[in-house]
Amino acid sequence: MPEPAMDPKVDHAFLDNLITQYRHKPGALLAILESAQDHHPRKYLTKETLEYIGKEIGVSRSQIYNVVTFYSFFNLTPQGDHSITICRGTACHARGSKKILDFVKNMLQLQETNSGYADKLCLTTPDNRFTVRTVACFGQCALAPVVSVDERIYGYMTCRKIREIIEKLDREPVEPVPLFI
Amino acid sequence: MGGHRLPACDPQTKKLDNNMSKEFTIRINGRDIPAQEGETVLDVARRSDIYIPALCHLKGLSPVGACRLCLVEVKGVSRLVPSCTTYVHEGLDVITDSEGIQKCRMVILQLLFSERNHTCSVCVSNGHCELQAIAENLGMNYVRYPYRFPALKVDASHEKYAIDHNRCVLCTRCVRVCKEVEGAHTLEIIGRGVHSLVLADLDGLWGESQTCTGCGKCVQVCPTGALFEKGKAVGQMKKRNEFLPYLMSMRSLNR
Numbered sequence: 271m272p273e274p275a276m277d278p279k280v281d282h283a284f285l286d287n288l289i290t291q292y293r294h295k296p297g298a299l300l301a302i303l304e305s306a307q308d309h310h311p312r313k314y315l316t317k318e319t320l321e322y323i324g325k326e327i328g329v330s331r332s333q334i335y336n337v338v339t340f341y342s343f344f345n346l347t348p349q350g351d352h353s354i355t356i357c358r359g360t361a362c363h364a365r366g367s368k369k370i371l372d373f374v375k376n377m378l379q380l381q382e383t384n385s386g387y388a389d390k391l392c393l394t395t396p397d398n399r400f401t402v403r404t405v406a407c408f409g410q411c412a413l414a415p416v417v418s419v420d421e422r423i424y425g426y427m428t429c430r431k432i433r434e435i436i437e438k439l440d441r442e443p444v445e446p447v448p449l450f451i
Numbered sequence: 452m453g454g455h456r457l458p459a460c461d462p463q464t465k466k467l468d469n470n471m472s473k474e475f476t477i478r479i480n481g482r483d484i485p486a487q488e489g490e491t492v493l494d495v496a497r498r499s500d501i502y503i504p505a506l507c508h509l510k511g512l513s514p515v516g517a518c519r520l521c522l523v524e525v526k527g528v529s530r531l532v533p534s535c536t537t538y539v540h541e542g543l544d545v546i547t548d549s550e551g552i553q554k555c556r557m558v559i560l561q562l563l564f565s566e567r568n569h570t571c572s573v574c575v576s577n578g579h580c581e582l583q584a585i586a587e588n589l590g591m592n593y594v595r596y597p598y599r600f601p602a603l604k605v606d607a608s609h610e611k612y613a614i615d616h617n618r619c620v621l622c623t624r625c626v627r628v629c630k631e632v633e634g635a636h637t638l639e640i641i642g643r644g645v646h647s648l649v650l651a652d653l654d655g656l657w658g659e660s661q662t663c664t665g666c667g668k669c670v671q672v673c674p675t676g677a678l679f680e681k682g683k684a685v686g687q688m689k690k691r692n693e694f695l696p697y698l699m700s701m702r703s704l705n706r
């Protein structure tokens with residue numbers, strides 16, 4: 271069931287706790303952002319969260335946005351229940367990862383829009399079931415082409431194999447994700 | 452890669468570690484020139500009327516070495532180094548205009564032009580643009596790379612100023628003056644690589660920024676026509692950045 275497009279509120283208690291924990295430590299901003307993203311049921315950073323963090327630790331909004339748009343690790347849009355990451359590195363490209371990417375996009379009916387500023391592709395289905403992303407190299411080139419599904423690495427990927435994996439995931443019951451934290 | 456190491460400097464002040472200001476001579480293009488500890492090669496060259504093109508450097512702002520137009524050769528160092536971030540030390544021997552350097556600068560310059568939409572004839576800064584001036588100085592008469600022609604927006608939401616991303620060279624002068632001098636830190640580079648843009652706050656419209664004080668410092672330090680005052684027609688946007696060295700020296704007196 272598609273969720274209404276609404277920004278969940280900021281979990282102030284969680285963020286306050288996080289900020290006290292990291293305050294005055296070097297690299298605090300990155301650590302705080304990482305935990306805040308992980309805490310969100312949709313694994314992303316809302317604008318409200320970014321503003322709140324900035325205000326509390328005394329970093330300008332522009333600086334925070336600079337950081338979160340630089341690292342492709344940070345998500346600024348809600349992520350799907352399952353994430354499919356397709357390697358677009360040289361070795362995987364040479365062994366046909368483009369075909370797999372096109373196949374998956376086609377299968378999930380994802381249109382390539384100019385999504386945000388990240389260099390990398392990151393597309394989520396409207397029903398929030400799947401997020402498809404690309405990376406530059408997993409460091410597993412011997413297994414090329416490599417695809418990771420929900421943090422599990424699969425080597426020697428083919429269109430047929432990825433279709434089976436996606437179909438199996440799609441048959442699983444949908445666990446409700448809380449709209450508000 | 453042998454060669455000698457450049458001396459360590461304090462990353463905050465970009466000054467050499469000891470505070471005694473030593474004087475010595477360095478060599479630029481075979482000429483002996485007196486120099487002081489804490490100066491950069493670019494400082495010394497400018498003082499001695501030796502032309503080195505520079506785009507991201509501006510006196511009064513922290514050096515970042517972003518544009519790479521000011522590359523020079525240093526004897527004993529096998530790669531070219533940016534003169535705006537290379538601090539002088541005794542015995543330094545620099546070449547600023549070898550054929551290799553000229554070639555390298557030309558490549559960088561042409562890449563800058565091919566990256567965005569620099570149509571000088573309709574630009575507010577035509578005739579007063581630092582990028583244009585460097586191209587003239589280096590004798591650029593063609594661009595050998597295909598233009599990217601990115602479709603970029605103009606944000607004219609600010610009451611007094613506008614930013615045209617088509618003409619931005621990502622030198623970050625505006626970012627630095629806003630952060631270091633005005634203290635507002637409204638503008639930042641958002642995104643990465645070719646997708647980088649100078650944007651206000653959390654990717655909002657400049658006019659809706661809650662941090663911008665409207666001081667206009669960013670507009671005055673911008674080397675191109677990317678940042679401009681509204682109401683200026685083609686060729687009318689002359690930048691006034693002389694305020695910066697004055698402001699900085701007054702601040703250091705009051706310290």
Ligand code: SF4
Pocket residue numbers: 628629633635636637638662663664665666667668669670
């Ligand atoms: S007008 Fe002043 S405060 Fe506003 S963005 Fe420019 S430098 Fe920053």
Ligand code: SF4
Pocket residue numbers: 614618619620621622623624625626649669672673674675677678
């Ligand atoms: S807007 Fe102007 S000052 Fe700012 S990065 Fe672009 S070219 Fe440089």
Ligand code: FES
Pocket residue numbers: 357358359360361362363406407408409410411414415416
């Ligand atoms: S290129 Fe795909 S794992 Fe290295």
Ligand code: FES
Pocket residue numbers: 504505506507508515516517518519520521522533534535536
């Ligand atoms: S002026 Fe030195 S790198 Fe830009």
